[in-house]
Amino acid sequence: MIEELLNPWIRDLVPYSSARSEFSGRADILLDANESWEGGNDGVNRYPDPTASALRLAIEREMGLPYGMTAIGNGSDEVIDLLIRMFCAPGRDSIMIERPTYGTYSVFARTSDISVIDVPLTPSLELDTGAMLDAIAVHRPKIVFICSPNNPTGRVYPLEDILRIAKSNEGITVVDEAYADFSPDFRSTVPSIADNPRIVVLRTFSKAYGIAGARLGILVASPDVQRTFMKVKPPYNVSSLAEKAGLEALSDMARVRSRIAETISRREEFSSYLGKLPFVREVLPSEANFVLARVDDASALYDHLISNGIVIRNRSSEPMLAKALRITIGSEEEMDRLKEVFDGWRG
Numbered sequence: 618m619i620e621e622l623l624n625p626w627i628r629d630l631v632p633y634s635s636a637r638s639e640f641s642g643r644a645d646i647l648l649d650a651n652e653s654w655e656g657g658n659d660g661v662n663r664y665p666d667p668t669a670s671a672l673r674l675a676i677e678r679e680m681g682l683p684y685g686m687t688a689i690g691n692g693s694d695e696v697i698d699l700l701i702r703m704f705c706a707p708g709r710d711s712i713m714i715e716r717p718t719y720g721t722y723s724v725f726a727r728t729s730d731i732s733v734i735d736v737p738l739t740p741s742l743e744l745d746t747g748a749m750l751d752a753i754a755v756h757r758p759k760i761v762f763i764c765s766p767n768n769p770t771g772r773v774y775p776l777e778d779i780l781r782i783a784k785s786n787e788g789i790t791v792v793d794e795a796y797a798d799f800s801p802d803f804r805s806t807v808p809s810i811a812d813n814p815r816i817v818v819l820r821t822f823s824k825a826y827g828i829a830g831a832r833l834g835i836l837v838a839s840p841d842v843q844r845t846f847m848k849v850k851p852p853y854n855v856s857s858l859a860e861k862a863g864l865e866a867l868s869d870m871a872r873v874r875s876r877i878a879e880t881i882s883r884r885e886e887f888s889s890y891l892g893k894l895p896f897v898r899e900v901l902p903s904e905a906n907f908v909l910a911r912v913d914d915a916s917a918l919y920d921h922l923i924s925n926g927i928v929i930r931n932r933s934s935e936p937m938l939a940k941a942l943r944i945t946i947g948s949e950e951e952m953d954r955l956k957e958v959f960d961g962w963r964g
């Protein structure tokens with residue numbers, strides 16, 4: 618079933634065979650990959666493990682997944698790009714997204730000459746499931762991207778709606794769960810992959826795990842999709858330094874969990890603070906590590922923050938997001954400083 622969805626040239630692809638993948642068993646002396654015999658620290662003179670198997674095992678253990686359902690990308694961005702190149706034919710196929718959402722889905726699609734069908738969210742920024750089902754029937758996209766919790770709205774969509782879309786979509790449905798950890802009662806789409814192998818879930822080490830600079834994105838997929846991803850990805854896309862950082866983050870889950878809890882409580886406190894400011898019209902309920910708020914004059918406030926050395930994201934040119942600013946939850950000191958600058962603003 619997945620076979621038929623793949624681009625034919627991907628189906629027939631013979632993957633690059635790296636030096637390390639051509640033998641199995643014990644090796645005492647490695648003279649196979651033209652590496653330097655000396656240099657760097659921590660073994661970085663060697664190429665990394667092409668399968669990142671230690672990190673994948675640790676992720677599968679943490680997420681309670683069977684072996685063979687995960688793969689690692691150089692950030693979720695690389696995973697998104699490769700999924701598009703696996704399933705969509707340039708100049709012919711399309712992807713579908715909700716709008717507004719994370720920008721890279723459409724940028725990567727357009728880079729490969731794949732058209733983008735966007736379905737606006739409802740005025741209350743919910744997923745317009747009916748409109749998406751209609752658009753799927755008309756356009757038959759090869760991939761539908763759903764981001765939940767959505768960036769930049771912070772909204773979690775009902776699992777039932779996501780599953781209805783994934784069921785009626787004959788192509789791949791990618792659910793981007795980058796912010797899942799910040800949603801206390803989150804219901805992941807991961808367990809549904811067993812029933813519907815066309816579902817793919819994305820996770821990342823960039824947000825809750827705190828290592829955006831390491832560039833580690835996680836693909837969770839049925840074994841067919843996972844195997845093809847492993848074939849298509851660049852052989853050494855995960856550096857040994859990144860893999861080590863990922864293993865370190867996973868080895869201290871208590872620290873990750875306490876940072877998540879602190880971020881959530883600061884988000885709630887900051888949201889209620891924002892709601893009391895005279896120039897704030899609406900604070901959108903968020904289940905991510907950011908808050909979206911509508912203000913009287915978004916550009917003026919944005920510039921005022923910049924002139925005080927504080928950078929936030931002005932999202933007010935996006936459809937449905939008139940006058941909206943997106944603010945990431947930072948450290949306690951950073952949020953205190955931000956509040957001082959807000960308090961000094963007269964609009």
Ligand SMILES: *Cc1c(COP(=O)(O)O)cnc(C)c1O
Nearest residue numbers: 692693694719768795821823834
């Ligand atoms: C931040 C973010 C990611 C993470 O991307 P990485 O490439 O893994 O850093 C993925 N999806 C969404 C919606 C995001 O906002």
